[in-house]
Amino acid sequence: MNTLTGMPRDKKDEVDRKFVEALARGLDILRAFNPGDGFLGNQEIAQRTGLAKSSISRLTYTLTSLGYLTYSKRLEKYQLGAGVLALGYAFVSNLAIRQVANPLMKELSIATGTSVGLADRDRLDMIYVDHCAPKDIVTFKKEIGDKIPMANTASGRAYLVALSQEERDFFMGHFKEKFGDKFEAIKAGVDQALENYEKFGYCYSWGDWEPDTTAIAVPLKLSQGQIYVLNAGGPAFRLSQEFLSGEVAPQLKSMVRNIEATLIRF
Missing domain, CATH: 3.30.450.40 (GAF domain)
Known part of the structure; x- marks a missing residue:
């Protein structure tokens, strides 16, 4: 594997055609959370990912709807949801x-x-x-x-x-x-x-x-x-x-x- 994403370099052209940008951005948002972070706001996520705040708002809404993030109305911030834990546990246990x-x-x-x-x-x-x-x-x-x-x-x-x-x-x-x-x-x-x-x-x-x-x-x-x-x-x-x-x-x-x-x- 030759790239940071784990894709073989000799499949670069194929990857470019199949690459789903919105999915990649959503995963980048999940990666923005580090151990001990707790809640992050859209501004903090934007700083860590380099994504536009307008894109982040749509993506965090989608990720919250799917259970990968949870939203605090009081703080107006997000934290990782149980959906991420389920994926991580499945990986480690197998x-x-x-x-x-x-x-x-x-x-x-x-x-x-x-x-x-x-x-x-x-x-x-x-x-x-x-x-x-x-x-x-x-x-x-x-x-x-x-x-x-x-x-x-x-x-x-x-x-x-x-x-x-x-x-x-x-x-x-x-x-x-x-x-x-x-x-x-x-x-x-x-x-x-x-x-x-x-x-x-x-x-x-x-x-x-x-x-x-x-x-x-x-x-x-x-x-x-x-x-x-x-x-x-x-x-x-x-x-x-x-x-x-x-x-x-x-x-x-x-x-x-x-x-x-x-x-x-x-």
Whole structure:
């Protein structure tokens, strides 16, 4: 898959003919809501999506009628409705990789004292589809649906190294456009990740995303071409680079191989 929408690039002309602009705009509105947002008004949605307020008014009305948004007359704002939850639950509950990976993730989390996550790509971010953390860790817990950036995290780098050069160049082009002066540092991190993965079989981020966070990650490739990422990490003050590289990385790589072997039967 070579585009941010997941469409194969060689079908660009076909996509252009079949692309439904109104549907895309409606989905962009749903994507405008982040965890913890609560209610958003049309003006806020317009700022986040770049859509005209006149278009947003029609689309939010339609999405509310279908149950994907709810409307507060008092606040004159919208929040996500139960229809979105139903879609998300259907996706997560039917995800075979999550059913296979979760027990192994819990085992690794307990054995190493790390937070262990399973992530998929969402545009230029990585989104958690599962996460396990020791009970005594309160600062590095993630929820299903939480996002982290692809550009400078261990998970994002692990996803990028699993791509072909053409696919990776596509994302690097978007990073260059988005990050401007910060792009060279991002590119250096990805180049280093390619070397690390070839040599050691995993990628890392030693405070590159958040200064007090260390993490390692390994890509997981399914036979259908889908790429997921498994990561392990946590607060830097309790998880040293040496511990993650020497103790956790071999176990994380072994877990990925076991999951890949199991999912061949699905």
